[in-house]
Amino acid sequence: MTTQHHRIVVIGTGFAGIGMAARLKQAGYDDFVVLERAAEVGGTWRDNTYPGCRCDVPSHLYSFSFAPNPDWSSTFSPQPEIEAYLQQVTDRFGVRPHIRFGHTVESAHWVDGHWLIHTDQGDFTAGILLSGMGPLAEPADPKLPGIESFEGEVFHSAQWNHDLDLAGRKVAVIGTGASAIQFVPAIQPEVEELHLFQRTPPWVLPRPDRRISRLEKAVYRRFPLAQKAVRTGIYWARESMVLGFAKLPGIMTQAQKVAEKHLERQIRDPELRAELTPDFTLGCKRVLISDDYYPAVAQPNVEVVTDAIAEVTRTGILTADGVKHEVDTIIYGTGFRVTDLPVMDMVHGREGRSLREAWADGMEAHLGTAVAGFPNFFLLIGPNTGLGHSSMVFMIESQIAYILDALRTMDAEGLREVEVRPEVQRAFVDRVRSSMRNTVWTRGGCTSWYLDAQGRNTTLWPSFTFRFRQLTRHFDRREYRVG
Numbered sequence: 001m002t003t004q005h006h007r008i009v010v011i012g013t014g015f016a017g018i019g020m021a022a023r024l025k026q027a028g029y030d031d032f033v034v035l036e037r038a039a040e041v042g043g044t045w046r047d048n049t050y051p052g053c054r055c056d057v058p059s060h061l062y063s064f065s066f067a068p069n070p071d072w073s074s075t076f077s078p079q080p081e082i083e084a085y086l087q088q089v090t091d092r093f094g095v096r097p098h099i100r101f102g103h104t105v106e107s108a109h110w111v112d113g114h115w116l117i118h119t120d121q122g123d124f125t126a127g128i129l130l131s132g133m134g135p136l137a138e139p140a141d142p143k144l145p146g147i148e149s150f151e152g153e154v155f156h157s158a159q160w161n162h163d164l165d166l167a168g169r170k171v172a173v174i175g176t177g178a179s180a181i182q183f184v185p186a187i188q189p190e191v192e193e194l195h196l197f198q199r200t201p202p203w204v205l206p207r208p209d210r211r212i213s214r215l216e217k218a219v220y221r222r223f224p225l226a227q228k229a230v231r232t233g234i235y236w237a238r239e240s241m242v243l244g245f246a247k248l249p250g251i252m253t254q255a256q257k258v259a260e261k262h263l264e265r266q267i268r269d270p271e272l273r274a275e276l277t278p279d280f281t282l283g284c285k286r287v288l289i290s291d292d293y294y295p296a297v298a299q300p301n302v303e304v305v306t307d308a309i310a311e312v313t314r315t316g317i318l319t320a321d322g323v324k325h326e327v328d329t330i331i332y333g334t335g336f337r338v339t340d341l342p343v344m345d346m347v348h349g350r351e352g353r354s355l356r357e358a359w360a361d362g363m364e365a366h367l368g369t370a371v372a373g374f375p376n377f378f379l380l381i382g383p384n385t386g387l388g389h390s391s392m393v394f395m396i397e398s399q400i401a402y403i404l405d406a407l408r409t410m411d412a413e414g415l416r417e418v419e420v421r422p423e424v425q426r427a428f429v430d431r432v433r434s435s436m437r438n439t440v441w442t443r444g445g446c447t448s449w450y451l452d453a454q455g456r457n458t459t460l461w462p463s464f465t466f467r468f469r470q471l472t473r474h475f476d477r478r479e480y481r482v483g
Helices: 015-026 079-092 180-187 214-222 224-239 242-247 249-266 270-275 293-297 392-413 422-436 465-471
Strands: 004-011 032-035 105-111 114-119 122-131 153-156 170-174 193-197 302-305 309-312 316-319 324-326 329-332 377-379 418-420 480-482
Touching (some): 004 015, 015 079, 015 392, 170 180, 180 193, 180 293, 214 224, 242 249, 293 302, 392 418, 418 422
Parallel strands (some): 153 329, 170 193, 170 329, 193 302
Antiparallel strands (some): 105 114, 114 122, 309 316, 316 324, 418 480
16 A cells, blocks of 8 residues: 655544644645544544434534534534534535545554554555544443353443344443433333443433524524624633632532432432432532433333442343342443543654653643644644533634644744643643642542543643633744754
């Protein structure tokens, strides 16, 4: 196979990869390819097709500012609409010809002033490597003792087995996070029994969802500024939540009272209500929104299991209390490898050092975007860019603007290499960690997927998103070693 060279290689076609590619096209950059392992764009919104899947960020905000969609069906978009939206953006901005579908990236090495990218379909070289591989890409399967002996069906919610008819089956659901609270209400009426294995109950708030009327859609199509105004209002309402999460955690007590009332109103059985009541401050783990989760869990064919799983047998699950739960299907609702990203083993910078080696003490990057020792490499949705309150698309667009300014700087000054200085990265990471100390994510009394093995929150941005937008508005070459 011949090696193809392009100035820029982008990995992934979720919001990050497609947004980056669309903006590259708009800025006049044509010498780039996007490598995608699947046969269509969409990232996590292509892969997660479980029943009931939808976004928990309002539709008008969970979309690109440069590509508004006036046709959302409801205020919180269902998965098929978001996947279709990403396909539309791909075609509208002329990105599809740049995509190489069916190309799984196996490794990328910085060699002699350029990136050498190995895929299962051949090699590519590039001057600049951009990773759009998000944190919700690789499912996290729990290590359950005895699972290999189980004779029934097993799958993760992100790899839903649509060929399996769940009607009349005895199903075990492992986990009660953001995915489970969506698919449990969807499958509960079908199954004969549903055994919900809960390690820690989540806080659940009401979902303020409604259909968007034809009149509203018509107004948005005719007057795009009207939709922009709605988006702006949603943005600032969401931004105000940072006060409770990161600045004044005491504020969360009011939101927690709303969640407690929601639980009390929907779960009448005091014993079940006690099992579903968290023992940590709201916001410490991801806050979930649902109006149908609690009613589903309260149905006669559902059992909430709070005892730890001891082992899986041929025909079911044995818990630590000695009870055998006979099931024929196990569904993992256990989330993703958020702090153990596949990109860590894939990308190798100077002297062959992998990101995993560079991040031995935890993930870190300057502005969540550039990593010392990795020239001409930029991460989208990198460390400490995640959000607990607003739209990741806003953060992605901020990073895209920063990367585009880096490209313009390289063009204007004839630079072949830019690499963030270690002391600049260290100073930024230290500021982030200092800001994180008094947040609800650190002091809320829980263990969450936001935290790495050392207990550090390397996932979330601990401040207002407009502050991140300010920090990424311009590429400062003084923070970089250039050549």
